[in-house]
Amino acid sequence: SPPTDHKNHTAWWARYQPVTLKLHSRSGDEAAFADMVRRCAKAGVGIYVDAVINHAAAGAGISIAGSKFGHRSTPQWGLTDFHHKPRDLHSNCHINNYNDRLNVQRCDLLGLPDLCSGCVNVRKHQADFMTHLAELGVSGFRIDAAKHIDVRELGALLRSAAPGHSIFWYQEVYAPSHGEAVTSTMYEGTGALEYFDYAHNLAKNFIVEGKLKYLHNFGEAWGMLPTDKMVVFLDNHDTQRGDALLSYKGSRLYELASIFMLAHPYGYPKIMSSFYFSHFDQGPPHTPVHGASGRIACGGGSDHVKAPNGRPWVCEHRWTSLANMVGWRRSAGTSGVGHFWAPNGNRMFMCRGKAACIAFNRDGRKWWKHRMRLSMPPGSYCDIIKSDNASSCPAITIDGHGFAAVEVPPLSAVALHIGVRVVEHQSSMSSSGDGGSGSGTLPKTSTTIAPSKSATSSSTPSPAPSTALARAPRLRGTPRHWIGVVEATAELPPAAATRIRACVARASMLGGACHRDIIGSSQLCYIRSTIECCQAAGLGVTACCDMAKASIVPYEYRKQAGVERCFTAAAGAKKCASRAENCASAGCCEEAGHTCFEKDRWWSGCLSKCTPGMEDPFGKPGRWSCRTSDLSASKQAVPLHQ
Numbered sequence: 001s002p003p004t005d006h007k008n009h010t011a012w013w014a015r016y017q018p019v020t021l022k023l024h025s026r027s028g029d030e031a032a033f034a035d036m037v038r039r040c041a042k043a044g045v046g047i048y049v050d051a052v053i054n055h056a057a058a059g060a061g062i063s064i065a066g067s068k069f070g071h072r073s074t075p076q077w078g079l080t081d082f083h084h085k086p087r088d089l090h091s092n093c094h095i096n097n098y099n100d101r102l103n104v105q106r107c108d109l110l111g112l113p114d115l116c117s118g119c120v121n122v123r124k125h126q127a128d129f130m131t132h133l134a135e136l137g138v139s140g141f142r143i144d145a146a147k148h149i150d151v152r153e154l155g156a157l158l159r160s161a162a163p164g165h166s167i168f169w170y171q172e173v174y175a176p177s178h179g180e181a182v183t184s185t186m187y188e189g190t191g192a193l194e195y196f197d198y199a200h201n202l203a204k205n206f207i208v209e210g211k212l213k214y215l216h217n218f219g220e221a222w223g224m225l226p227t228d229k230m231v232v233f234l235d236n237h238d239t240q241r242g243d244a245l246l247s248y249k250g251s252r253l254y255e256l257a258s259i260f261m262l263a264h265p266y267g268y269p270k271i272m273s274s275f276y277f278s279h280f281d282q283g284p285p286h287t288p289v290h291g292a293s294g295r296i297a298c299g300g301g302s303d304h305v306k307a308p309n310g311r312p313w314v315c316e317h318r319w320t321s322l323a324n325m326v327g328w329r330r331s332a333g334t335s336g337v338g339h340f341w342a343p344n345g346n347r348m349f350m351c352r353g354k355a356a357c358i359a360f361n362r363d364g365r366k367w368w369k370h371r372m373r374l375s376m377p378p379g380s381y382c383d384i385i386k387s388d389n390a391s392s393c394p395a396i397t398i399d400g401h402g403f404a405a406v407e408v409p410p411l412s413a414v415a416l417h418i419g420v421r422v423v424e425h426q427s428s429m430s431s432s433g434d435g436g437s438g439s440g441t442l443p444k445t446s447t448t449i450a451p452s453k454s455a456t457s458s459s460t461p462s463p464a465p466s467t468a469l470a471r472a473p474r475l476r477g478t479p480r481h482w483i484g485v486v487e488a489t490a491e492l493p494p495a496a497a498t499r500i501r502a503c504v505a506r507a508s509m510l511g512g513a514c515h516r517d518i519i520g521s522s523q524l525c526y527i528r529s530t531i532e533c534c535q536a537a538g539l540g541v542t543a544c545c546d547m548a549k550a551s552i553v554p555y556e557y558r559k560q561a562g563v564e565r566c567f568t569a570a571a572g573a574k575k576c577a578s579r580a581e582n583c584a585s586a587g588c589c590e591e592a593g594h595t596c597f598e599k600d601r602w603w604s605g606c607l608s609k610c611t612p613g614m615e616d617p618f619g620k621p622g623r624w625s626c627r628t629s630d631l632s633a634s635k636q637a638v639p640l641h642q
Contacts, residue, residue, distance in 0.1 A: 001015045001025070001027065001050060001237075002015050002016060002018065002025065002049070002050045002051070002052045002144070003023050003025050003027065003033050003049060003050075004018045004019075004020065004021055004022060004023065004024075004025060004052065005018065005019045005020040005021070005022040005023075005024045005025065005063050005064060005065040005067055006018050006019060006025055006026075006057065006063060006064055007019065007057040007058075007059070007061065007063060007064070008061060008062060008063055008064045009283075010281075010283040011281040011282070011283050012237065012277075012281070012282065012283050012284065013281070014026075014064075014283070016052055016144065017052075017055075017056070017057035017058060017112065018052045018055075018056060018057060019056065019057050019063035019064075019065070019067045019069045019074050019075075019076070020063070020065070020067050020074055020075055020076035021076055021125060021126070021129040022065055022067070022076075023133075024064065024065035025064060025065075026064050033136070034136050034137075037136050037137045037138060038137065041137055046138075046139030046140070047137070047138045047139060048138065048139055048140040048141065048142055048168070048170075049130075049133055049138050049140070049141050049142070050141075050142045050144055051129075051130065051141045051142065051143055051144060052144045052145070053115065053117070053126050053143065053144070053149070053157075054109070054112075054114065054115060054117070054144065054145040054146075054148045054149050055108070055109060055112035055113055055114050055115055055145065055148075056069070056072075056074055056076075056077055056082070056112065056113045056115065057069055057074070057112070057113075058110070058111045058112050058113070071090065072084070072089070072090060072091075072092075072113045076125065077115065077122070080116075080119070080121075081115060081116055081119060081121055081122050082113045082114060082115055082116060083106045083107070083108075083114045083115070083116050092106075092107060092108045092113070092114060093106070093107035093108070094107055094108050094111070095107045095108065095109050095110075095148075098180045098181060098182070099180060099181050100181055101181040101182055103181075104147065104148060104181060104182050105147075105148055105149060105150050105182065109145065109148055114148070117149045117150060117153040117154065117157065118150065118153040118156075123153075123156065123157050123160065126157055126161070127157060127160045127161040130161035130162050130167075131161055131162045131163070131165075133162075134161075134162035134165040134167060135165075138167075139167070139168060140167050140168030140169060140170070141167065141168075141169055141170075142170055142171070142172065142194070143158075143169065143170070143171040143172060143191070144172050145172060146171035146172050146173050146187060146190075147172070147173045147174055147175050147182050147184075147187075151186050151187055151189075151190060154171075154187075154190055155189065155190045158190055158191065168191075168192070169190065169191030169192065170191050170192035170193065170194060170231045170268075171187050171190065171191050171192070171193055171194065172194050173186075173187045173193050173194065174194075174196055177197075177225060184225070185225070188225075188226075188229050192229055192230065192231050192268065193225070193229055193230055193231065194231050194233070194236070194270075195224070195225060195230040195231065195232050195233075195267060196239070197224065197225075198224065198230065198232040198233070198266075198267060199232075199233060199234050199235065199239065199244060199245065199246075200245060201218075201222060201224065202218070202234065202257055202260065202261060203234060203244075203245035203246040203257055204245060206246070206253050206256060206257040206260070206362065207245060207246065207250075207253060209345065209346055209362060209363075209364075210344070210345030210346060210362075211345055211362075212342055212345055212346060212347065212348045212360060212362050213342035213344065213345045213348060213582065213603065214345075214603075215260070215264075215342075215348065216337075216340045216342070216348075216600075216603070217600070217622060218264060218266065219264075219265075219266040220266075221622060224266070227265070227266045227267055230266070230267035230268065231267065231268045231269075231270055232261060232266065232267035232268065232269050232270065233261075233269070233270040233271075233272065234246050234247070234254065234257055234258055234261060234272070235247040235254075235272050236270075236272055237272070240272065240274065241277075241280050247272070247274075248272075248274055248276075248302070248305065248314045248316055249305050251302050251303065251305050252302050252303075252411040252412070253411065254302065255301075255302035255319065255321060255322070256360065256362065256411060256412065256413060258271065258316070258321075258322055259321055259322065259325055259358075259360075259385070259413050259415070260360065262322065262325035262326065262328065262329050263325065263328065263329070263332075263350070263352075263356075263358050263415065264337070265332070265334075265335070265336055265337065265352065269329075271316055271317050271322055272316055273313075273314070273315055273316055273317045273318075274313075274314040274315075274316060275312055275313050275314060276299065276306060276307035276312055276313070276314055285297075285312035285313065287310070287312050287313075289313050289315070296315075296318075297310065297311045297312060297313050298311055298313050298314070298315035298318050299311050299312075299313065299314050299315065301319050301320070302319060302321075320385070320386065320387065321384075321385045321386075321413070324384035324385065324387075324388045324415075324420075325384070325385075325415065327384065327388065327417065327419050327420065328356050328358070328384060328415050328417045328419075329356075330419065331355045331356045331417035331418050331419040332352035332353060332355055332356040332417065333352075333353065333355065335352040335353030335355065335356075336352065337350050337351075337352060338350075338351055338352065338353060338375060339351040339357070339373075339374070339375050341372075342582070343370075343582075344581065344582075345362075346361065346362040346363045347359075347360065347361055347362065347363065347368045347408075348360050349372060349406075351374055351375040351376070353375065354375050354376055354377065354418075355376065355417055355418045355419075356376070356415070356416070356417035356418070357374045357375065357376055357415070357416055357417075358413055358414065358415040358416075359372065359406050359408050359413060359414045359415075360408070360413045361408035361409065361410060361411065361412055361413065362411065363410050363411070364410050364411050365410055366410060367407055367408065367409055367410060368406075368407070368408040369405075369406075369407045369408075369549075370405075370406055371403055371404070371405050371406070372403065372404055372406050373401075373402045373403050374398055374402060374403075374404055374416075375402070376398055376402075376416065376417075376418060377398070377418070378398050378399060378400050378402070379397070379398060379421055379422075380395045380396070380397045380398075380421060380422035381395065381396050381397075381398070381416035381417070381418075381420060381421055381422060382394070382395065382396075382416065382420040382421070382422055383395070383396055383414050383415065383416060384415050384416065384417065384420055385412065385413050385414060385415050388420045390420055390421060390422055390423045391423045393420070393422065395422040396414065396416050397422075485500065485501060485504050485530060485547070486501065488546075488547040489501060489547070492539075496537045496538065496539070499533075499536075499537045500530075500533050500534055500537050500547075503529070503532075503533030503536060503537075504526070504529055504530055504533050507525070507526075507529035507533070524561040525561075526548075527548045527549065527550055527561050527563060528548075528561050528562040528563065530544070530547060530548035531544045531545060531547075531548045531550065531562065531563065531566070532562075534547050534548070541565055541566065542566075545563065545565075545566035548563070548566075550563040550566040550567075551566070576588040576589050576590040577589055577590065577596065577606055578590055578591070578606065579591060579594065579605070579606045581606075582603055582604060582605070583596035583604045583605060583606050584596070584598070584603070584604040589606035590606075591606060593608055594606040594607060594608055595607065595608075595610070595628065596628065597610040597624065597626050597627070597628060598624070598625050598626065598627040598628070599616070599622060599623075599624045599625065600622060600624075600625065605618075610624055610626035611624075611626060612624070612625060612626040613626075614626070
């Protein structure tokens, strides 16, 4: 919030009605502010000041610091420091025409006296104010209501402010990129921009089910502004009370979309930190965030949309998932999105370079359990969505071939990066390797990701794995596929379950068929062996195919994996894709008269006709190449062979 002297009112917006530039607000005085800056700097945290320099407080009264104001005059500003009507210093026009630049930038916004940004006295005081803050150690400034300040006058102010200091400037320009007298692109030369369109573009693809698959080229390809100029967010202090599609009140969807924002390379992300509120004007709680004996009055996580007793602050920045994604983003660095795969609209995963990977599950009911090929080095990594405590976090292990068994809870994500590797503990069971050598050995840490409530600490230990998995026998040399077999056989008669487990174990042990890669891909071999072992135990084809998760095998590898029977066993079994599905793997369409046409390397769809270069018929960004789907090309979109 702005740190300057402001109107004395309980509403949140009172902070945005400054009276003077004195560092004295309801948060504290200059000494308290300077102390905060110093303490944060020691912790590696920069302070960015919300600078309200377009206007002064409306009405009349006594400010929070005891300053008398009113009638377009304050102890800081005189009548001539404000824009005004010709020959009338005591009044001004009101903004009512966004097609008139002078009306937008010279008239009063919502009755707030509009400062004369081009006037020498105003510019000098504002530049001195910013220079003083830079000397106190702040890292940057957000320019509130920048749209209502002439861009040339704003540029002159910023050039004269804080000389000799490295400052990050970003501007609130709540305007379209074209179509009005004042546009956002006018301000690209004076600093970064808060990008309001970003929030709408991203949020609507999480609110509506089935949209994650369209995020493969999210960013400039959607017609969005250049990434290096944008500060992106889902909500801020204004929009969460107005037109934000998602805020903390959106619970898990807001958290999931925020995770994506931190994972995706577009723009410079900003996380809102709120207090719980029930009406528009509601001001901040009287309870401080940091209480006695280190008690923190934060609500706890995205499961809470109303304030828990005695904890009135939301503190989104302290949610385990969001706090830990900052480290994930650092590990990803400047790498773009490389691996991207979306088997359907509610599930997708992506990697950035060889340092960070993440999987999303938008489904509100079902887990996503899948064996994926990731771009990171072999080893065991923390699922930092749950915890970054390397000695107790849920672990994801990438084997020597680059594969990992990943289990994503409903409306959640699983994220790993090279910055947080699991600290291996001595296992009480025999093991011939570390799980990452490609020898087919088990890791010493469970890879099951159990659902849990969000925590307020990024180092909160994860819940223990389920009892069934904890008791499951783990034979020497058994690969990750074993856990899925144990789960699938848990409800079978003991004799059948034991027979299937032993059979699969023999195939995957050192020297076994799958360890020797007789079939080619070890994952295909595990699937094929599971089906054969299951049928040998007397179970039907359909049950065995379900146990082996044969449905994940793309069309062109079904014969190699021996799972063709799985797609013909049931009468009318679906082999081709529907109009709503990506048909790249199937290579055909179930609806008569439709052909599988390629849009781009990530998506192919079933259409009755396709003209190269045509707009997307479903209203999505991007044009269609209209090449007929080539099954051999779909390897890029399948995690088995990425």
